Amino acid sequence: TELTNGxxxxxxxxxxxxxxTVSTRADGKTVRDYEMIAMDTEVEIAxxxxxPGWSYNGTIPGPTIRCTEGDIVRVRxxxxxxxxxxxxxxxxxxxxxxGLEPVASGEEFIYEFEAKPAGxxxxxxxxxxxxxxxxxxxxxxxxIDPKIPxxxxxxLNMVMNGYDLDLDGxxxxxxxxGYAFAFQAYPIEVKVGELVRVYLSNxxxxxxxxxxxxxxxxxxxxxxxxxxxxRPIVTDTIMQxxxxxxxxxxxxxxxxxxMFHAHQSEFAELGWMGFFEAKA
Amino acid sequence: TELTNGxxxxxxxxxxxxxxTVSTRADGKTVRDYEMIAMDTEVEIAxxxxxPGWSYNGTIPGPTIRCTEGDIVRVRxxxxxxxxxxxxxxxxxxxxxxGLEPVASGEEFIYEFEAKPAGxxxxxxxxxxxxxxxxxxxxxxxxIDPKIPxxxxxxLNMVMNGYDLDLDGxxxxxxxxGYAFAFQAYPIEVKVGELVRVYLSNxxxxxxxxxxxxxxxxxxxxxxxxxxxxRPIVTDTIMQxxxxxxxxxxxxxxxxxxMFHAHQSEFAELGWMGFFEAKA
Amino acid sequence: TELTNGxxxxxxxxxxxxxxTVSTRADGKTVRDYEMIAMDTEVEIAxxxxxPGWSYNGTIPGPTIRCTEGDIVRVRxxxxxxxxxxxxxxxxxxxxxxGLEPVASGEEFIYEFEAKPAGxxxxxxxxxxxxxxxxxxxxxxxxIDPKIPxxxxxxLNMVMNGYDLDLDGxxxxxxxxGYAFAFQAYPIEVKVGELVRVYLSNxxxxxxxxxxxxxxxxxxxxxxxxxxxxRPIVTDTIMQxxxxxxxxxxxxxxxxxxMFHAHQSEFAELGWMGFFEAKA
Ligand SMILES: [Cu+2]
Ligand SMILES: [Cu+2]
Ligand SMILES: [Cu+2]
Ligand SMILES: [Cu+2]
Ligand SMILES: [Cu+2]
Ligand SMILES: [Cu+2]
Ligand code: NA
Ligand code: NA
Ligand code: NA
Ligand code: NA
Ligand code: NA
Ligand code: NA
Ligand SMILES: [Zn+2]
Ligand SMILES: [Zn+2]
Ligand SMILES: [Zn+2]
Ligand SMILES: [Zn+2]
Ligand SMILES: [Zn+2]
Ligand SMILES: [Zn+2]
Ligand SMILES: [Zn+2]
Ligand SMILES: [Zn+2]
Ligand SMILES: [Zn+2]
Numbered sequence: 001t002e003l004t005n006g007x008x009x010x011x012x013x014x015x016x017x018x019x020x021t022v023s024t025r026a027d028g029k030t031v032r033d034y035e036m037i038a039m040d041t042e043v044e045i046a047x048x049x050x051x052p053g054w055s056y057n058g059t060i061p062g063p064t065i066r067c068t069e070g071d072i073v074r075v076r077x078x079x080x081x082x083x084x085x086x087x088x089x090x091x092x093x094x095x096x097x098x099g100l101e102p103v104a105s106g107e108e109f110i111y112e113f114e115a116k117p118a119g120x121x122x123x124x125x126x127x128x129x130x131x132x133x134x135x136x137x138x139x140x141x142x143x144i145d146p147k148i149p150x151x152x153x154x155x156l157n158m159v160m161n162g163y164d165l166d167l168d169g170x171x172x173x174x175x176x177x178g179y180a181f182a183f184q185a186y187p188i189e190v191k192v193g194e195l196v197r198v199y200l201s202n203x204x205x206x207x208x209x210x211x212x213x214x215x216x217x218x219x220x221x222x223x224x225x226x227x228x229x230x231r232p233i234v235t236d237t238i239m240q241x242x243x244x245x246x247x248x249x250x251x252x253x254x255x256x257x258x259m260f261h262a263h264q265s266e267f268a269e270l271g272w273m274g275f276f277e278a279k280a
Numbered sequence: 281t282e283l284t285n286g287x288x289x290x291x292x293x294x295x296x297x298x299x300x301t302v303s304t305r306a307d308g309k310t311v312r313d314y315e316m317i318a319m320d321t322e323v324e325i326a327x328x329x330x331x332p333g334w335s336y337n338g339t340i341p342g343p344t345i346r347c348t349e350g351d352i353v354r355v356r357x358x359x360x361x362x363x364x365x366x367x368x369x370x371x372x373x374x375x376x377x378x379g380l381e382p383v384a385s386g387e388e389f390i391y392e393f394e395a396k397p398a399g400x401x402x403x404x405x406x407x408x409x410x411x412x413x414x415x416x417x418x419x420x421x422x423x424i425d426p427k428i429p430x431x432x433x434x435x436l437n438m439v440m441n442g443y444d445l446d447l448d449g450x451x452x453x454x455x456x457x458g459y460a461f462a463f464q465a466y467p468i469e470v471k472v473g474e475l476v477r478v479y480l481s482n483x484x485x486x487x488x489x490x491x492x493x494x495x496x497x498x499x500x501x502x503x504x505x506x507x508x509x510x511r512p513i514v515t516d517t518i519m520q521x522x523x524x525x526x527x528x529x530x531x532x533x534x535x536x537x538x539m540f541h542a543h544q545s546e547f548a549e550l551g552w553m554g555f556f557e558a559k560a
Numbered sequence: 561t562e563l564t565n566g567x568x569x570x571x572x573x574x575x576x577x578x579x580x581t582v583s584t585r586a587d588g589k590t591v592r593d594y595e596m597i598a599m600d601t602e603v604e605i606a607x608x609x610x611x612p613g614w615s616y617n618g619t620i621p622g623p624t625i626r627c628t629e630g631d632i633v634r635v636r637x638x639x640x641x642x643x644x645x646x647x648x649x650x651x652x653x654x655x656x657x658x659g660l661e662p663v664a665s666g667e668e669f670i671y672e673f674e675a676k677p678a679g680x681x682x683x684x685x686x687x688x689x690x691x692x693x694x695x696x697x698x699x700x701x702x703x704i705d706p707k708i709p710x711x712x713x714x715x716l717n718m719v720m721n722g723y724d725l726d727l728d729g730x731x732x733x734x735x736x737x738g739y740a741f742a743f744q745a746y747p748i749e750v751k752v753g754e755l756v757r758v759y760l761s762n763x764x765x766x767x768x769x770x771x772x773x774x775x776x777x778x779x780x781x782x783x784x785x786x787x788x789x790x791r792p793i794v795t796d797t798i799m800q801x802x803x804x805x806x807x808x809x810x811x812x813x814x815x816x817x818x819m820f821h822a823h824q825s826e827f828a829e830l831g832w833m834g835f836f837e838a839k840a
Binding site for chain 3: 318368370371372373374375376377378380382397399408409410411414485486488489503504507510511522523524526
C-alpha cells in the first residue's frame, strides 16, 4: 500500500502527543500553551477518497492535547475558517470556558483552565448545527495524566470516527485516526510482553455507538480513567457512544498479527479495521 | 420564553415525588397508596407542538412513584382511556403483579407488593403493541429509597424520552421530562458545592440508546443503585438503553451555567438539552 | 404450541454444552477434541418460517463449546458448505488460530489452543463479507470454566440473534437461541431459590445493540466473567453490542412465570421474548 498523506497522518496521530509550550507561572504552576486553528481542510480519508472537512490544525482528528493534572492549559484558538467554531473540552473547568460561545471567522479566543480530572477526555466544536460541526471533523483526544504517572507503557492514541460522503446523515467510511484501513496496511508494531496503553475515544456522528474489539487477546478497560482505584473491565470488546472514551491496557503474549476492529461488521468492512503486529 | 403548561409540567417533574398516602399495617409495615389513571391526553411537548399521548395521571412522563425499601406499595390503577393498559414496574415483586395482564377500558386493578430492591427503577405500560404503548407516554420513574437513607442532597428526577410525530417509527422530538429544551429556557438552579443527585432513566422508544452528558464537570454514576457497595463510574457521559436507569451525583465547583444534553447531536438539537445554573 | 424442530433445537441449545472428546496429553494436559462442520442449512426460525442459513453442525446458533481454563481445545473444522468459512474464537490464543484464514469449500483446518481466560466467550465465522457470514448463522457461545469451578447452579446457554428475511440489511425476526418466542411457548423451568446462571451473548447483526430484561426480579451481571474479583452489576436490564457477552446469576424468590425479553420493544415483539417458570 502506498504511504499516502492521509495514511501518514493516521500513523502520526498514534503517537503524536501535543504537550504545548511549557512555562512556569509566578505561583509555580506549569502552564502549557497550545495553538489551535480551525480551518476548512480537504483531507484524504482512504486511498483516493477526499473529504471536504473542517479541521483543527489541518488534520482529522485534531491534535491530541496532553498535559498533567493541575497544569494550566491555555489554548489560543484562532478561527481561520469561513464558519463560526469553538472548542468544547470535556473535563472540569469554568463553564465560561466550555466552548458554547461561537468564535467568528477570523477571530480568536483563549481557553484557559486548570487541567482536571486526570483521565482520558475529548474535545470538539460545539457550534450548531452540532451534528455538522462534529461530523465535519472538529474533534480530538485530550489526555490529562495523573500527577503520579501511570506505569510506563507503549502509548497509543486512537479516535474512532466516520464520514458521511453523500450527506444523507449516515456514514459510508469508518476509521480509527481518520484513514480507512490505515493499520491494515501498516500494522502497529508492539513488543511481546510490553504494556500497551491505548487512549481510545468515539467521535463518530450519526451512529449511536461504536466499538473496539481485539483478536486473540484480552485487555483491561478503564472508562475515562478518572478514578485511580477503579477496577477495570477485562474483555476483548467494548462499546462507546459519542463522547465516551477510555483507556485500554494490553499485553501481547506472543509474536503475530492481532487484528482489531469495530464489532459492528459494517463499520469494520468500511474501514474501521487494523492490526497490531507483536514482535519478540 | 413563555412558561407554557408543558414547560411547567417538565419543571414540576424535576422535584415532584409522589410518596402516596401513608398508613401502617397491623404488622407495622408502612403502606403507601397511590392512584394511577391511564388516560388519553394531549400534551404540549414543545412551544406550540401538541402530542396526542396516553398518560398516567395526565402528564408524560407520569408521576415519580417514591417509597422506601420494605414499604408496601399499593397502586390503584384505573384505566380511564379507550385502550387496555397496565403498569409494569421494574424491581422485585410477584410475577402476578408485573403488569402483563391488560386492564380493560373502565376497569381497575390494584398492584400491591413490597418495595425492593432499593434503587432507581422505572414503570411503564406492558400491553402490546408495546412500542406504541410505551411511545405514547405511559412511563415514569420509580424510586425505592434504601432503609438507611442516602446522603442528603438536592434531588432531581429526569426521564429521557422521544416523540414520533409523523408515525414513521422514528422520533422527531427528544426531551428530558417531556418538554423540548425545557431547561434551556429555565435552567435548573443548584448551589455551588451542594450534592446534586439525579434519578435518570431512559424510556425513549425507537432509538436503541440515549445518553446524558454534562459540561465543564464530572459526576459519579451508580447504575440502578441497588448495590450499596458498588463503585460508581466517574465520567461526564453515560448511555442507557430503554429501561436502564441510574443515579448521578454531581457537585458544581463554581457558579455558572452548565449545559447538559444527550451526546447524540440529533437528540440534543431536537430538544434533549438543558442547563444547570449553579449559584454561590 | 406445536413442538416443531426449530423450537426443539432452541430448547436443546439451553442446556447442550459440548465438552468435546476428552483425552490426556503426554504432559498431563486435558485435550478436548471438537468436530465443527460448516454447512448450508435451512433452519426453522419461527412457526412456518424457514431461513436459508449457514450453520456450524446444522443449528443456529452453533454448538456451545465448553471446556476448562488450561485445557487444550482442538477443533477440527471441516467446511462442508459452498462458500469459504472459518471459526474465529474470542479469548486468548495464537493469532495464527484466530480464524482470519479462509477454509475453502471441502477443506479442513484444525484450530488448537490452550483455553484462556476463564469466562464467557463467543465464536463466529470471520470471512468477508463479515456481515453476511455472521448474519447467515455462523456463531455460537464458547464457555471456559475457571479451574476452581463457579458455584453449582442451574446453567443455561443463550445467544441473542436476528434474521434479515428480505435482505434489506435489517432484521425482521429476533430470537434467543434461534427460534422466535421459543420460551413463550415453552417456559424455562427453574426452581424457586436455586441459583440460575445464564451464559448470554449478542450475535445480532445489523442492529447496534441488543439487550436482556427480566421481569419482577433482578440479577447479578458479570461482563465476560474473566475477572474473578469483579463486582457484578445488580440490575434487571443489560445491553450488549455484537460480540459482547456475560454471565447472569438469578435467584427466583417465588413461584410464577417471569418474562424476559429485549428491552427494545421491536425486538421483543418480533420474537425475542420468553418466560422462566419458577416452581416451588
Ligand atoms: Cu472478531
Ligand atoms: Cu462532547
Ligand atoms: Cu458537549
Ligand atoms: Cu421495562
Ligand atoms: Cu418490561
Ligand atoms: Cu467477534
Ligand atoms: Na452517507
Ligand atoms: Na453506515
Ligand atoms: Na417520526
Ligand atoms: Na430521530
Ligand atoms: Na430485512
Ligand atoms: Na428490525
Ligand atoms: Zn464548528
Ligand atoms: Zn475480527
Ligand atoms: Zn475476536
Ligand atoms: Zn398501554
Ligand atoms: Zn454540549
Ligand atoms: Zn462536554
Ligand atoms: Zn463464513
Ligand atoms: Zn416486559
Ligand atoms: Zn420488567
